[in-house]
Amino acid sequence: MKLLIVDDSSMMRTTIESHLNNFGFEIVGHAGNGREALELVTAKRPDFVTLDITMPEMDGIECLEEIMKIAPDTKVMIITALSDKYTGLEALKKGAREFLYKPVTPEQLKEGFDSMISHH
Amino acid sequence: MDTKQLEFEKTVNVFINSIEKYFNKLTDTPIQTHPPFIKQPDDLVLKECTGMIGISGSKMGLVYISGGMELFRDLILQYVGLEKPTTSDMLDMAGELSNVVAGNVRESYGREFMISIPIVFQGSPDKLKFPKDVPIYVIPFDWDGHEAYMVIGLK
Known part of the structure; x- marks a missing residue:
């Protein structure tokens, strides 16, 4: 299973x-903004993406929309500091499979991925 | 109690709750906050390493968190598990801390409280640009033996 990590x-x-580390993912890349992320999604076709929202160049919500156009089967987990409920709902509506609020603990990350993988 | 005092207390409490939550969730050591005070923009205290967030939308201004390199080194050690972070790593951590503390405030202020990407700097810039006529609240805190400041200038 291929994973792309996107956070500024x-x-x-x-x-x-x-x-x-324990999930055995093949990490296909790190991206610091939405544009880099799209290039890597196109080139590497990850199964899973962790995606921050507040980033330079292209934010995570716009990036999510583009990922869903390029590779709609990609499982995207949003990990963001924006803790209002609207942002989470918007991301889920646009195709994200999981949503975590920063600060995020190792346990939350593992639970989130267990949930995404079980539906993979 | 007058309106300004109430506003001061509300803003300070929202940000204190946010930063307390950050350290409580990610580390074994809670922060200790000290009595906040108001300061003039030309008279601000900065430590070695600062992460700053611009605020727009329902409120306008700046929020920054400033601490010594050792604070961010120890935070990285505890959260990330990296034993020998570079200066760039510590500045990045200062930016990420500011991002999370300001972003979590949207739980209270709603989605119209917009935050910028973090700007980080080492030492003191020539001048910090706060909006005019904005009270600047300084919240000193200690974490794990390290002194730091959270500074909020919002209108």
Whole structure:
């Protein structure tokens, strides 16, 4: 199973990769903004994507819409600091499969991925 | 109690709750906040490493969190598990902390409270641009023996 990690914080990308180490994912790339993420989705066709929302160049919601056009079967988990309920609902409506609010613990990440994989 | 005082207390409490939640959730050590105070923009205190977020929409202004490199080094060690972070890693962590604290405030202020991507800097910039006539609240706090400041200028 291929995973792409998208967050403008390099420390968050490292954290997510480290916490998901036991899942046996092939990490196909890290992206720091939505544009880089789309290039990697097109080139690498990941099965799963973790996607931040507040990012430079292209935000996560716009990126999610584009991913759903390019590769609609991709399972996207939004991981964001934007803790209002509207943002979560909007992301789910646009095709995200899971939604986590930062700060995110290793346990929350693992539970979120267990849930996504069980529906894979 | 006058309106300004009520507004001051409400804003301060929302941000204190947000930063307390961050450290409580990700580390074993809670933060200790100290009495907040109001300061003039030309008279602000900055530590070595600062993450700053611009606010627009229902409110306008800036929020920043500033601490020594050691605070961010220890936070990275506890949360990320990285033993020897670079200066760039510590600045990134300062930006991410500011992003999460400001973003979580949307739970109280709603989605019209818009946050920018983080801007990070080491040391003091020439001048911090706060909107005019905005009270600037400084909330000192300690975490794991490290002193830091959260500074909020919103209208």
